């Protein structure tokens with residue numbers, strides 16, 4: 001395990017390099033050439049490709065949440081509030097966070113291993129030798145894809161969660177669908193929606209892309225290095241998602257009345 | 258090239274070398290990979306860089322291309338110091354140089370056509386021109402038939418030729434070859450060497466040829482290609498004299514230990530060189 005922990009100096013340097021990559025990628029995103037085809041390919045890969053696992057994640061999260069909370073709520077005679085509890089938990093936290101973790105596992109690992117193999121086989125150097133900027137060609141399309149697709153995926157996750165909750169509420173707990181859905185809808189306010197379905201997913205999407213691309217680009221040591229980078233990308237972006245979620249939540253709560 | 262003198266007369270100035278390294282030192286971590294290397298490639302020259310594996314040959318080529326930066330010393334392309342050139346200037350200078358990487362480094366998600374077309378599509382060349390140029394360079398390396406294949410379907414020798422075609426598509430003035438024949442059988446190696454000789458003699462492309470195989474080095478130093486009536490013939494010098502514009506550079510542990518024509522290299526009494534040549 002000692003090998004997993006970098007020295008403090010190396011860690012600071014790595015944070016600096018990652019921030020620099022994020023900065024460069026954002027700046028280049030607004031300059032020509034725009035690699036529209038690469039962006040669309042990545043959006044398809046991130047968005048359409050993750051749809052199934054995101055739907056499953058959302059559905060079962062909502063279902064289990066309903067199962068757990070309904071029994072708790074019935075002790076307080078507040079079964080009618082189950083919908084609210086499920087919707088708020090999903091939209092504020094579980095949708096964006098679990099969605100991002102799934103994308104980190106599926107897409108982030110792929111990005112790190114793809115860029116990592118391109119580094120160790122010198123394809124990135126070949127690209128530079130041919131006069132193409134790898135940050136523009138490789139990192140920017142991936143960043144734009146996750147940043148734009150993550151909010152949509154989160155909406156899907158939350159919707160599927162509410163449907164999953166509905167299935168349990170109606171099918172197992174025998175509540176009326178109207179009661180559940182009304183309670184779910186009424187529980188949400190504007191800040192839940194913008195915070196949970198926009199701010200967080202955009203930020204988490206950027207985290208996954210930047211961290212994974214950085215892990216891929218710094219790969220050294222052949223095929224084993226690629227494996228290491230892939231693991232690192234998933235571990236680091238997952239951790240960063242959970243940590244930044246806390247601070248983003250604090251920020252959002254401060255702004256909401 | 259000339260420039261105005263103080264009194265208004267014009268004097269001739271020797272053109273800057275195409276590529277120059279001035280006292281370059283390069284570290285990877287704590288390891289000194291290049292140690293005060295100076296090198297110049299002038300227009301029309303071919304330099305053959307010899308050295309055992311790990312002696313810093315690939316690093317030297319990457320520095321020439323601006324893919325790595327030196328820890329001290331300067332790298333100049335056509336007189337422009339890369340350390341002071343902006344990213345834009347670098348992007349403009351790099352296409353003047355073509356590079357064939359040690360393991361070909363083809364883009365494995367792109368077809369042969371897309372690999373070779375890469376440079377041209379990046380600068381927005383129109384489709385028809387791209388198709389013609391790709392056909393032309395693939396024809397030169399004898400791989401028109403592989404145009405729709407993926408890199409994974411190609412043999413090692415074919416990959417090198419595609420890599421050569423990809424580098425040639427922007428008509429560079431200089432080619433850098435990083436062990437283009439490593440791991441290939443003698444017949445395939447011969448084929449690659451002939452392409453390189455043709456580029457040098459028929460198209461006038463200057464080059465840096467890195468290898469640890471002495472046989473390839475001497476082939477390059479002693480054979481010339483002559484084109485007559487659309488056919489290319491290879492003529493072998495008697496092997497005692499090096500071609501006039503071909504020079505050897507020998508690296509050992511990141512230092513230049515020899516520079517000169519092959520007849521001098523063959524006569525060297527340096528123990529390491531003797532062992533290398535033997």
Ligand SMILES: Nc1ncnc2c1ncn2[C@@H]1O[C@H](COP(=O)(O)OP(=O)(O)O)[C@@H](O)[C@H]1O
Nearest residue numbers: 285286290308309310311312313314315316317
């Ligand atoms: N990216 C790198 N990181 C660390 N060490 C490297 C790297 N590239 C090359 N080296 C080391 O530098 C030395 C010279 O490498 P290289 O220039 O590839 O030699 P050659 O091409 O002559 O075989 C070798 O010892 C190699 O292990």
Ligand SMILES: [Mg+2]
Nearest residue numbers: 314315316359
């Ligand atoms: Mg090498």
